[in-house]
Amino acid sequence: MSAPAAVPGAAVPRTGGGRTGPPAAVPRSVVLGLxxxxxxxxxxxxxxxLLHLPADVLPPLSSILAALATEVRTAAFWSAVEAxxxxxxxxxxxxxxxxxxxxxxxxxxxxxxRMTASTIEFLRPIPSVALIPLAVLQxxxxxxxxxxxxxxxxxxxxxxxxxxxxxDVDPIAEQxxxxxxxxxxxxxxxxxxxxxxxxxATGVRLAASVALILAITAELIIGSPGLGQEINSAQSGxxxxxxxxxxxxxxxxxxxINVGVRAVERRMLRWHVSVRGETV
Amino acid sequence: xxxxxxxRKVYESSGRHVEALRDLTFSVEPGELVCLxxxxxxxxxxxxxxxxxxxxxxxxxxxxxxxPVTGPPDGMAVVFQEYGRSLFPWMTVAQNVDLPLxxxxxxxxxxxxxxxxxxxxxxxxxxxxxxxxxxxGGMQQRVAIARAVAYEPQVMLMDEPFAAVDAQTRAxxxxxxxxxxxxxxxxxxxxxxxIDEAVYLGxxxxxxxxxxxxxxxxxxxxxxxxxxxxxxxxxxxFTELRTHVYAExxxxxxxxxxPAAAG
Numbered sequence: 001m002s003a004p005a006a007v008p009g010a011a012v013p014r015t016g017g018g019r020t021g022p023p024a025a026v027p028r029s030v031v032l033g034l035x036x037x038x039x040x041x042x043x044x045x046x047x048x049x050l051l052h053l054p055a056d057v058l059p060p061l062s063s064i065l066a067a068l069a070t071e072v073r074t075a076a077f078w079s080a081v082e083a084x085x086x087x088x089x090x091x092x093x094x095x096x097x098x099x100x101x102x103x104x105x106x107x108x109x110x111x112x113x114r115m116t117a118s119t120i121e122f123l124r125p126i127p128s129v130a131l132i133p134l135a136v137l138q139x140x141x142x143x144x145x146x147x148x149x150x151x152x153x154x155x156x157x158x159x160x161x162x163x164x165x166x167x168d169v170d171p172i173a174e175q176x177x178x179x180x181x182x183x184x185x186x187x188x189x190x191x192x193x194x195x196x197x198x199x200x201a202t203g204v205r206l207a208a209s210v211a212l213i214l215a216i217t218a219e220l221i222i223g224s225p226g227l228g229q230e231i232n233s234a235q236s237g238x239x240x241x242x243x244x245x246x247x248x249x250x251x252x253x254x255x256x257i258n259v260g261v262r263a264v265e266r267r268m269l270r271w272h273v274s275v276r277g278e279t280v
Numbered sequence: 281x282x283x284x285x286x287x288r289k290v291y292e293s294s295g296r297h298v299e300a301l302r303d304l305t306f307s308v309e310p311g312e313l314v315c316l317x318x319x320x321x322x323x324x325x326x327x328x329x330x331x332x333x334x335x336x337x338x339x340x341x342x343x344x345x346x347x348p349v350t351g352p353p354d355g356m357a358v359v360f361q362e363y364g365r366s367l368f369p370w371m372t373v374a375q376n377v378d379l380p381l382x383x384x385x386x387x388x389x390x391x392x393x394x395x396x397x398x399x400x401x402x403x404x405x406x407x408x409x410x411x412x413x414x415x416x417g418g419m420q421q422r423v424a425i426a427r428a429v430a431y432e433p434q435v436m437l438m439d440e441p442f443a444a445v446d447a448q449t450r451a452x453x454x455x456x457x458x459x460x461x462x463x464x465x466x467x468x469x470x471x472x473x474x475i476d477e478a479v480y481l482g483x484x485x486x487x488x489x490x491x492x493x494x495x496x497x498x499x500x501x502x503x504x505x506x507x508x509x510x511x512x513x514x515x516x517x518f519t520e521l522r523t524h525v526y527a528e529x530x531x532x533x534x535x536x537x538x539p540a541a542a543g
Contacts, residue, residue, distance in 0.1 A: 172365040178351075179332050179358040180380035180431065190379060194370040271370045271411055 059241040068245030077230070084215055084226035084253075087143065091150025092211040096204055099155050103162025103200075108192065113163070124160065128153035128214050132221055146218035146226075153214045154207035161203025165196025198272050201265040208257050216250055281467045282308040282331070282435055286340035289326050300326045302492035304340070308435075313461050313468045315478035317525065318488030318496075319533050324471045327493070328439045331469070332358050344435060353435075357428035361440040363421040367412040373399065374408035377427045384431075398430035399423075401463075402456060418449035422456070429460055438470045442477070451509050454481055458507055475529065479503075479522045480512060487525055489532040496532045499525065 044061040047053070055063070071077045106112045128149045139145040169192055177187045219228025227250055234243040269275045287304040290297060300323040308314050318324055329335035331342055333352040342349040344356065357380075360366040367376050377395045386394070399405050402422040412420050421441055428436055438457070442450045454477060461468050472478050478485045479501060487496040501521060503512060512518055 170365045172360055172362050173368065175329075175332075175334050176358070176360060176366045177379075178334060179356065180427075181352055181354060181383060182380070183383065186383060190371075191368070194368065197370075271413075273369075276411075276413070 056240045063241045064244045067241035080227050080230045087146050087215045088211050091147050095151045095154035096158050099158025100162050103159050107163045107166025124156040141222050141224050145222050146224045149218050150211045150214040154211045157207040158203040161199045165199030169195045205261045208261050281310040283343040287337050288339040290338045299492040302494050311465045314484045315482035316471045316486050317478035319490050320473050322488050323491050323493045355434040357431045357433035357436050359424050359428050359438040359441045361443050363424045369413050372409050373423050377430050380431050394430040398426040402426045418445045436466050436468045475525050487528045497528050
């Protein structure tokens with residue numbers, strides 16, 4: 001009888017693979033990206049001057065940046081930033097908790113899934129902005145008004161992705177867990193939730209962008225405090241350069257949020273095929 | 281230990297009526313290593329799922345230690361053919377082996393000991409913190425076997441566990457199963473479509489017919505208890521037994537294919 005002890009290579013898991021880019025050189029994509037950005041900035045600076053555009057239509061980049069530089073020294077700017085981020089974070093948080101919770105409950109119950117499928121497909125496409133009159137009627141210009149819009153728009157993104165994730169549980173994995181006597185809760189925690197995680201992460205990433213859009217929309221239209229409201233007042237006060245500057249700030253927020261969520265996603269899903277970057 | 285009585289399974293779906301298992305009766309004594317062999321498509325996996333309490337039979341019953349199986353019974357471990365899907369990619373090797381122990385009310389130290397011993401027994405003592413997907417197929421199936429061993433089951437069910445690994449790995453894993461069985465004395469039911477494997481591993485081989493399945497033959501394997509890949513397989517008794525089982529399976533196939541061809 002041969003002993004099972006000597007397994008060649010058992011001590012050395014086949015890691016390797018993965019990222020093997022050039023170590024020191026800046027990646028080509030970064031160089032190209034920065035070149036594109038610089039080009040865009042140059043056009044933004046030169047075009048208004050060459051075309052003699054009036055400053056209240058499109059001011060050159062330098063005056064936008066100058067207006068912004070003055071603005072960031074004011075307390076009003078920072079309280080607007082704080083208000084926007086607070087709305088965004090609260091709305092997103094509520095949507096994620098509700099979306100994941102509802103997704104797991106609905107997704108793991110076949111009857112419930114069939115019962116709700118058509119309702120979800122009906123409610124999901126309703127643009128959140130269509131709810132503005134309702135929100136104002138109910139809550140006026142309070143924070144709750146903006147939250148209603150943000151949560152409504154982001155909730156569906158998370159819910160639908162969670163439903164996909166729950167449906168993706170491998171029957172063999174599920175049978176393995178059941179055969180080892182794992183109860184319902186243990187199977188949700190150790191099998192269903194990790195399976196759904198990549199989908200939930202996608203849902204959260206989509207929801208994070210949507211939540212920012214709706215936060216700014218609510219501030220612009222309902223007039224709840226935040227960057228949107230600042231943009232509105234800059235525009236109506238004739239401070240076009242500042243309005244452009246604030247719009248740039250919202251764009252930067254969108255970018256930072258997306259990059260941040262992706263980074264968290266990569267850390268959490270180290271084990272997932274999309275992240276571990278090697279063939280099995 | 282394991283009693284199967286008049287087991288029947290019919291799949292009914294939208295007018296289709298497929299009788300996978302017709303009437304199966306056999307029993308496995310405590311500490312036996314029994315191989316179930318049958319032609320492909322004879323309902324081996326259906327049978328195993330009924331035994332594991334993952335599928336409800338249409339008629340008949342399965343008893344584990346005298347208790348009827350209505351859900352996955354305590355003290356039973358299943359090793360699936362699809363190790364890649366049966367192991368959890370989000371857990372390390374050690375976490376995979378540990379997971380079934382979590383609800384067994386053991387101390388942390390005891391669990392760690394069981395995991396360590398089981399990994400050592402399958403020759404993976406050095407890879408507890410690797411992820412399953414970093415290992416080769418044969419090593420992944422070793423992890424699944426370690427998980428079953430650490431669970432300290434009374435009955436171990438194996439569903440064609442080596443169908444997807446190469447011949448050399450397969451021979452090593454067969455000897456691993458023999459050595460675990462020799463050491464722990466765990467009652468083992470090993471399902472396979474490979475006649476050589478069944479004769480080499482088993483103390484007893486149960487030959488199943490083609491679907492709808494009945495027990496074709498129940499055969500004692502009177503080979504020496506110490507098995508060796510080269511020696512045992514070159515014994516003339518081994519050849520006789522495998523030829524006999526092969527003939528039985530051929531008969532079984534003919535028996536079911538003839539009326540089908542006539543009708």
